Amino acid sequence: MNYEERLQNVSVLGAAGKMGSGILLLTALEMADLSLKPDNKGKKFVINAIDVSDEALSGLMKYLRAQALKAAEKKIVALRQVYKDNPALIENSEIIDQYVLDVLSVIKPSTRMESALDSMLIFEAIKEDPALKVKIFSYIRENNPNTPWFFTNTSSIPIGELDEKAKLEGRIIGFHFYNPPAIQKLVEVINAKNTLPEVNEFALAYAKNLRKVVVPSNDVAGFIGNGHFMRDILHASGEVEKLRSNFSLPEAIYAMNKISHEYLIRPMGIFQLIDYVGVDVCSYILSVMQSYKKDEKLHCPLLDQMLALGIKGGQFADGSQKDGILKYEKGKVTGVFDPGKKEYVMVSALLGKVDGALGQMPVPQPWKNVVGNPGKEEILKSWFSEIKNTDSFGANMTKAYGLRSREIGVQLVTDKVAFNEKDVNTVLLTGFFHAYGPVNDYLM
Amino acid sequence: MVAGYNTISMGTGRKEFSPKKERPGLEEYLKEAGQGTLKMIGGAGNVDECVVGNFIASRFNKQANLAGFFPFIDEGLKGKPAIRVEGACGTGALALVTGIRSVLAETAEVVLVVGVEVQNTVKAMYGADILAAAGWFKDRKEGHAYFFPGQFSDRAGAYFEKFGRDKTRKALARWYKNAIENARLCPTAQEFHNTTKDLEALAMAEPNPRGFVDYLNVFDCSKVSDGASAIAVVSEEGLKRTGIPKEQAVEIIGFGQAEGDITKKPDDPTVLDTSRQAVKNALESAGITIDKVATAEIHDCFTIAGVLAVEALGLAEHGKGPDYILEGNTARDGKFPINTTGGLIGWGHPTGATGIHQAVTILEQLTGKAGDAQIPIPADRPYGLTLNMGGNDKTLVSIVYKRGKNS
Numbered sequence: 083m084n085y086e087e088r089l090q091n092v093s094v095l096g097a098a099g100k101m102g103s104g105i106l107l108l109t110a111l112e113m114a115d116l117s118l119k120p121d122n123k124g125k126k127f128v129i130n131a132i133d134v135s136d137e138a139l140s141g142l143m144k145y146l147r148a149q150a151l152k153a154a155e156k157k158i159v160a161l162r163q164v165y166k167d168n169p170a171l172i173e174n175s176e177i178i179d180q181y182v183l184d185v186l187s188v189i190k191p192s193t194r195m196e197s198a199l200d201s202m203l204i205f206e207a208i209k210e211d212p213a214l215k216v217k218i219f220s221y222i223r224e225n226n227p228n229t230p231w232f233f234t235n236t237s238s239i240p241i242g243e244l245d246e247k248a249k250l251e252g253r254i255i256g257f258h259f260y261n262p263p264a265i266q267k268l269v270e271v272i273n274a275k276n277t278l279p280e281v282n283e284f285a286l287a288y289a290k291n292l293r294k295v296v297v298p299s300n301d302v303a304g305f306i307g308n309g310h311f312m313r314d315i316l317h318a319s320g321e322v323e324k325l326r327s328n329f330s331l332p333e334a335i336y337a338m339n340k341i342s343h344e345y346l347i348r349p350m351g352i353f354q355l356i357d358y359v360g361v362d363v364c365s366y367i368l369s370v371m372q373s374y375k376k377d378e379k380l381h382c383p384l385l386d387q388m389l390a391l392g393i394k395g396g397q398f399a400d401g402s403q404k405d406g407i408l409k410y411e412k413g414k415v416t417g418v419f420d421p422g423k424k425e426y427v428m429v430s431a432l433l434g435k436v437d438g439a440l441g442q443m444p445v446p447q448p449w450k451n452v453v454g455n456p457g458k459e460e461i462l463k464s465w466f467s468e469i470k471n472t473d474s475f476g477a478n479m480t481k482a483y484g485l486r487s488r489e490i491g492v493q494l495v496t497d498k499v500a501f502n503e504k505d506v507n508t509v510l511l512t513g514f515f516h517a518y519g520p521v522n523d524y525l526m
Numbered sequence: 527m528v529a530g531y532n533t534i535s536m537g538t539g540r541k542e543f544s545p546k547k548e549r550p551g552l553e554e555y556l557k558e559a560g561q562g563t564l565k566m567i568g569g570a571g572n573v574d575e576c577v578v579g580n581f582i583a584s585r586f587n588k589q590a591n592l593a594g595f596f597p598f599i600d601e602g603l604k605g606k607p608a609i610r611v612e613g614a615c616g617t618g619a620l621a622l623v624t625g626i627r628s629v630l631a632e633t634a635e636v637v638l639v640v641g642v643e644v645q646n647t648v649k650a651m652y653g654a655d656i657l658a659a660a661g662w663f664k665d666r667k668e669g670h671a672y673f674f675p676g677q678f679s680d681r682a683g684a685y686f687e688k689f690g691r692d693k694t695r696k697a698l699a700r701w702y703k704n705a706i707e708n709a710r711l712c713p714t715a716q717e718f719h720n721t722t723k724d725l726e727a728l729a730m731a732e733p734n735p736r737g738f739v740d741y742l743n744v745f746d747c748s749k750v751s752d753g754a755s756a757i758a759v760v761s762e763e764g765l766k767r768t769g770i771p772k773e774q775a776v777e778i779i780g781f782g783q784a785e786g787d788i789t790k791k792p793d794d795p796t797v798l799d800t801s802r803q804a805v806k807n808a809l810e811s812a813g814i815t816i817d818k819v820a821t822a823e824i825h826d827c828f829t830i831a832g833v834l835a836v837e838a839l840g841l842a843e844h845g846k847g848p849d850y851i852l853e854g855n856t857a858r859d860g861k862f863p864i865n866t867t868g869g870l871i872g873w874g875h876p877t878g879a880t881g882i883h884q885a886v887t888i889l890e891q892l893t894g895k896a897g898d899a900q901i902p903i904p905a906d907r908p909y910g911l912t913l914n915m916g917g918n919d920k921t922l923v924s925i926v927y928k929r930g931k932n933s
Contacts, residue, residue, distance in 0.1 A: 155649060155651055156737075158651045158671040159670070159671045159672075159735075159736065159737060159738070160736070161671075162670070162671050169667065172663075172666050172667045173655040173658075173666065174651045174652060174654060174655045174671055175652055175655055178651070
């Protein structure tokens, strides 16, 4: 079975979710492009969008229509060539409408798992629950006559375990997109011990056609991305705990968020990132990682405390940020949750004490001015050398944070999660949009 | 001609422009420009006829029958004759010529001429569909997604091939630099807020055929603009009626029109032969030669059109346009300043208004009212010239102007 045949019948499990919808979109676009090649005339391409509720699937179809339209508008120059033999399609608008229709017509929404039984390729993006994944994979393996391949988007569960428990005999690979898949360039590809080479070959070809940057990761729970992110969370919450002797909890959270955002020149602070991913998701990933790594404490009481009070974060259907540990107005952080009072304390009430304590510091350039700046290297060097030479509370916290982030990165290589430091940096640069990789010498 | 008025040319580049924010529509632009001119000529009571130039509001704004907006501009225009004319991007000058012909035919002493276009209602790839109507629709299927950029990219490619890419590419970048620097001197210009330091380096960007056309980059293209311009075409009698002194007016010394066959591809893509014909007609009609002209407003819908127009004007031999530009002749301090408020690249290109904007700029330059953009007008070269083009060198109008004098 060649590349195109493999993609003639695909299923996405968890298709209406944040990750599933993006995977579905990218795959549907790739399949529509294949179906429009002259050589493939008459061949049928189907992608089953499988999820639990009709309501979610209806929202998914709206999302897909809007995204397919955007994609068509962007590649109108190429699409005119694709449809050049159709005399009825003359104006750009006609060609764009036709392409959207062609993309949507490969997608079959379904709430029934049986829909996956004809597929040659299964993308899995359901919740991070090993038992559930194994159950579904086993069901499909037993009932699908095509011996399909399984691409799992898990960000924490070892692929080898899923392979073994679902008896897939190496027909599985970790193919971990970053959120949102339609935008983020990174894919972590994780081969389990028994993953078949042809599965890996296909994965790399598919990633290339989607114009993704591939970073291979070893099959260790959490892989590179969450391997770094989760330990970053633990560092921040540990620091928050230490700050409690002098600060209220909201003050301490605000301080660490500011350090990790502005002082470290990152796109968002650590607590904002937790809200973005979801407090519940982060907590769950930690517990999954913990179950595979007994010699390290991978548990965050602060997240538990928030979750117990119903603080979850995550996004609304339109992609805007829900309130979580932090409160947001028009995408900006305006408050911090106080578990004692069970309400948000406004940032304006925290500013005075925290900023005073952080000490006199020049303000660094914001991340967005640095990330694409050709003079980025110089800006970062000069900023961090300033941090290094300043003895203030804020500068010292920044130093500690940056050095811990570096240590985590180096450890991922020592622990043989990542093949090298460059891969760790690539993940943080492309998957987390950082302006620089964690393994650097700015603070050494 | 007297009493020129330009609205701001609105679109990307202006600080106040945001595609997501609500913006003025056709009505507001027509009203602002129309009233601007009416105020200067003593009100609607002095107007005999009205002409509105608009390319294609029927698609950008789902609005036709624009002549019906004159009484909306001013109640005093109700019941007066009005007409709408169209000749794609050459619409504005066609509207002027319509007014001129009325005055020559002595059916009117004062004609209010307004041009308008509001194009930021759709995204670029859909705007390209709409603007493609300036070409033959039967060519649309085989044309580029960005149809007109594609047409002029082909001209640029042919010119590169025939006369060398390096020199020509540098001249295109210089053209862009001159346009932006001139626009920075004119508060209504779309590029008025442009602060880029090294404009020529920016304009040397390699074309991106995957996303755009083969031989031109985005800096080679005129703007997508919303805007309106207005002016009054008056007879000597009409001028007296408005009470405006002659030296605040420009006299129309001559004009030339020429039409190319919309169904035919250019014989030689490196030549704008219809443009050349229109300029020749205009200069003959005026009884002057190009060396008597101090400044010109020419139709640089693309930088390459600027190069080709320099040759069509007879300022440089065929193949030498790039040298003429690179020697600095067309810059504001050069021998023959062109597009002194930025032209279509720098000031903007609200298609139906462009020909009128050109006339307003010449009026301002010749009467010393161009503000920061003012250039000196030598006594031995007292003329100004405009060249407005519809389609790919199809509908052409060139007009020769001179400052009015009390006799």
